[in-house]
Amino acid sequence: MDAASTVRRLGRATALAVAVALAVTSCTSAGGGSVGDVAKSEPPRLDANDINPKPLDQLKDGGEVRLPLYQWITQWNPFQVDGRYGDAVDIMRALEPDLFTTDASGTFRANPDYLVEAGVTSTAPQVITYKLNPKARWSDGKPLGFQDFKADWEASNGKKDGYNIADSAGYELISSVEQGADPTEVKVTFAEPYADWQNLFRPLIPAAGIATADDFNKGWVERIPITAGPLKIGVADKTAQTLTLVPDESWRGTRPKAAKITFRVMSQSATTQSYLNNEIDLAAAATATAYGQLKDAKDTVIRSASPWDEVHISFGSGGPLADRKVRQALGKALDRSALIKIANNGVPVEFKPLGNHIFMPNQVGYQDNSGEWGKFDLPAAKKLLDEAGWKDTGSGQPRTKDGGQLELHFVINDSTPQAQIDLATAAAAMWLAAGVKVDLDKVPKNDFFTKYVDPGKFDIASWRNTDSFPLSTSLLNFRLPVGDNVFGNYSKLGTPEIDALLKKGAGTIDPVEAAKYYNQADARIWELGHTVELYQRPTVVAVRKGLANYGAFGLATTDYTKIGWEK
Structure with missing residues (x-):
């Protein structure tokens, strides 16, 4: 299951994807008939990656590596609030000093x-x-x-x-x-x-x-005024939605092996066919449909690793959702285990349920803090809505209060595949069972973050937070906004207690003691009804045979100087 957009922390770099899809019904492929489940492997270890590592003397000099990019990068300053879009941070670490x-x-x-x-x-x-x-x-x-x-x-x-x-x-x-x-x-x-x-x-x-x-x-919008890395921008064609990186001739360090790395902007769903057409050299294979089409493709290998990568549903803070009980009810109305099972259908790596906003299940310090707030309990969800003053008007009907209906909007990237739209529709049915009507609102791909998520103009939205690593970067996702600056907390929900606990964790050198503060903060985040975590999402990618030092990185940094083709 993919997310329509990804937010990447400044912790490190990773690959990107599209909006979460939810379901309680069977999952079928968009064009290839039904997709049966496949044998599952355990998630890759935290300390492992799968990139076909090769020394530089075993790689060809020159050549082109072609990669997908899921959104055109406008803001290149990674310290600016709009500059944290996933691949922008990754690319900037090849253009600026990555200490x-x-x-x-x-x-x-x-x-x-x-x-x-x-x-x-x-x-x-x-x-x-x-x-x-x-x-x-x-x-x-x-x-x-x-x-x-x-x-x-x-x-x-x-x-x-x-x-x-x-x-x-x-x-x-x-x-x-x-x-x-x-x-x-x-x-x-x-x-x-x-x-x-x-x-x-x-x-x-x-x-x-x-x-x-x-x-x-x-000053960094559509341009990078000064660089100091092994690569520089060769071509940035916004009309063609193509970006190329080329070696910087003034670079004094190890010379990049590839003569050109080309990024082409396309939707997540388009990458499968683009890969099969030999237009790109890597495609995500973490859905049943994509994996089914890519696993036996000519000259292809599947690579996987466990990064810091989570799939979640976020709630806004306006209208009915200003009431914590309404947000808590929405969380209790979701059967997370059913959603995870369906999301995992047809994908060869096990998706682990996620009970923590800060640690991944295979990280030291992880514990499940979801408690009652992550447990599917429809009667309890209805009771919370009753307590919030929303009157039950009968099965299949939205609740009412002060003459208004309990109707919310789930913002979805319009490039999300139809199969995933069907899954999101099924999730809306789960909420309706509790008396909450949820409409699915499709918005243009490039507007999803800039016009809806970033300014917090949503009731319900879903994206992947990737690479909230090291742990102190989690403060960004949950800290109270300051004026108009929401940092990475697009829901605009938080408390001084959560801020204090996260800051204590960041200031504690002993990792065991730090984990205690982080886990206390996480329990409060669950109780706040901020975000419903679903599962840790492994990286599963199809890669062209012979491509070295690239693929599924886990927690490792991408080294663009080492990407290239085997001799």
Whole structure:
């Protein structure tokens, strides 16, 4: 089951997909007849990925790798609230300094192209000292320096008016950024401990590109003013919806193996046929229909891994949904186990039920905190609606209150395949059984986030949050909005208690103690009726044989310099 859109955290990069589909009925393919269930394998281990790893000397020099892109990228600043669209962050880490990479277990490692070393040099207060690679330079010729770190901190700490930031987590705890012993050394001092400091300044953005709020918000729209990575934009054709990355001739590090990486914008459903037509070299295969068509395709291998990737349903905060009991009732009216079973039909990797908004089931620290709020209980759902003042008017009819009907709208990307629309229709029937009428509203693909999700103009919507890793990035999804800035909390629902618990987790160095705070916060998020989690979604992709160092990454960073074709 796919989501119509994906939100990616700044934790790391991953692949993207389209809107969630829900069902309590049988699932059939869109064009190939019925889809039977297939033998299931266990989800891939957390510390594993499936990318056909090959050393560079076994790869051809040059060639083109063709990949799908599910939405045209408009905002390229990953620190700006609209710049967190999944593939934009991934691509930006190949164009700008990615100070730390992660391996398949999610362990951070300093990137030698930018850092000689970096680490904690004091604990009271916490001080991080970065020793920069003196060869690292911006495309305008200037070396990386403390002024870039300082500008990123000041832009992202939430204290500057007019900067529409994506997330202040970590940055708001920094008390100073200054030059160290020489221009290649940067000292970052924290007012409070911050466990996930390696996730900050990823990627590093040049001070020259964000000098003013206007530069920060608008200077990266449809353009990237300054780069410092192994790749650069070759062609960005908005009309043709095609984007190419090519090696940057001024790059001083390891040269990319591919001569060109081409991204073509298309809907998730279109990738299957595009792959079969030999127009792209990778396609998602995590649905019954897609897997059935791709698994035996010529010169194809299926690769899978377990990333931080969750499928959920989010509730808005306006109208009837301003009442917590109504949101809680909607959650109780859903039979999550039935939805997960149907979502998993025809896909070869087991989908694990998800009882946590912060940890994945195969992460250390995970526990199921859904309790009564994630349990299917139709009588309890009806009772909550009764208590909220919504009168039961009979089976199959929406409840009423003060002369109005309990009618809500589920916003759906119009590129969602018909099979998934059918599933969403079945979910609406589950809510109607509780007395809640839910209409499915199709909206244009490119408007789904910008006009509906980002501004919180929805009653019900679904997307995948991917890569909320490390754990401190979860604050972004659930923190209380500040003015017009909702961060990543598009439902606009939250409490000071949840914020405090998430911040305590982020400031606790001991992972066992930190997990206690995160799990306490998660239990409150379930009770709030913010989001109904369904399952952890494994990456399952069809990949052209011979494509190396690409596929299903798990928690590892994409290294675009190593993508290429075997000799």
